[in-house]
Amino acid sequence: MYTTELGKPDAKAPVAIGGEDPALVAAFEARVAADEFIEPKDWMPEAYRRTLVRQISQHAHSEIVGMLPEGNWLTRAPSLRRKAVLLAKVQDEGGHGLYLYCAAETLGTSRDEMIDALHSGKAKYSTIFNYPTLTWADIGAIGWLVDGAAIMNQVPLQRTSYGPYARAMVRVCKEESFHQRQGYEIMMALAGGTPDQKAMAQDALNRWWWPSIMMFGPPDDNSPNSAQSMRWRIKRDTNDELRQKFVDVTVPQAEYIGLTVPDPDLVWNADKGGYDFGAIDWEEFYAVVRGEGPVAKERMKARRDAWDEGAWVREAASAYEATRAARRAA
Numbered sequence: 001m002y003t004t005e006l007g008k009p010d011a012k013a014p015v016a017i018g019g020e021d022p023a024l025v026a027a028f029e030a031r032v033a034a035d036e037f038i039e040p041k042d043w044m045p046e047a048y049r050r051t052l053v054r055q056i057s058q059h060a061h062s063e064i065v066g067m068l069p070e071g072n073w074l075t076r077a078p079s080l081r082r083k084a085v086l087l088a089k090v091q092d093e094g095g096h097g098l099y100l101y102c103a104a105e106t107l108g109t110s111r112d113e114m115i116d117a118l119h120s121g122k123a124k125y126s127t128i129f130n131y132p133t134l135t136w137a138d139i140g141a142i143g144w145l146v147d148g149a150a151i152m153n154q155v156p157l158q159r160t161s162y163g164p165y166a167r168a169m170v171r172v173c174k175e176e177s178f179h180q181r182q183g184y185e186i187m188m189a190l191a192g193g194t195p196d197q198k199a200m201a202q203d204a205l206n207r208w209w210w211p212s213i214m215m216f217g218p219p220d221d222n223s224p225n226s227a228q229s230m231r232w233r234i235k236r237d238t239n240d241e242l243r244q245k246f247v248d249v250t251v252p253q254a255e256y257i258g259l260t261v262p263d264p265d266l267v268w269n270a271d272k273g274g275y276d277f278g279a280i281d282w283e284e285f286y287a288v289v290r291g292e293g294p295v296a297k298e299r300m301k302a303r304r305d306a307w308d309e310g311a312w313v314r315e316a317a318s319a320y321e322a323t324r325a326a327r328r329a330a
């Protein structure tokens, strides 16, 4: 989900770069306006390329870092069935990261550069993964809310203007639906269980609700890159539109299983056909973006350790490929 957070203020983000052939720019913009996909070998403005590299690589990082909070619970899942389901889900997220790194590589950036940017702290990933998973109910809340928010973000990206990104999203979205349902099913079981189990589910909803609606990124009037991204059809809906949709579908789901969304200002607004909701604490959001999330350091350490410990696997795979290539040549 991960992607509209990228609309946050970023001084380095280019809006337009001078010196490009106006005829090429006009032809490019006409293709985008006609809803054609832009493919890797097509001419594209440099700012479009950079915006996409940033967005797709941050999306990829979010998928990979997103494995960590749930990976914490694989050994503690309450039954073999839950363990098998969670294992499949976490593995899917790894796959999403890999499709997305491949899509970003088609724009001329290497996997190593992207991984370096993540490990050095230069690249961002979704702030939601810097919150800890304290109880089993958090695994339910993540699937239901975090994957649910990711779906809201990613369904429109199946029509994003860059072909490889759009196609990666088609498969990712199918898998995200399964993730959302497995999370909701965990919440449903807990909410219908003992009073302690129900309290655990409510506590998880209380802690994950606000970070989840922050996943859609800053409000539209404070999202400077959004207008250009909408024009280039990298983004298809604004942050606030997506957030509103998410709140509107999720509140009835909470009510259906007897849980309460932790927002005293939440009220149905018949005129707009949607919920009005309370003010979001953007200070908290920007603090987490700056890396001050409760477990941000732990997450990055886990990533770097995994990278170092996996060095022998990468070396073995390269050596195997070299041997095969030599054999083919012979």
Ligand SMILES: [Fe+2]
Pocket: 063, 092, 093, 096, 172, 176
């Ligand atoms: Fe995913």
Ligand SMILES: [Fe+2]
Pocket: 093, 147, 150, 175, 176, 179
């Ligand atoms: Fe997911």
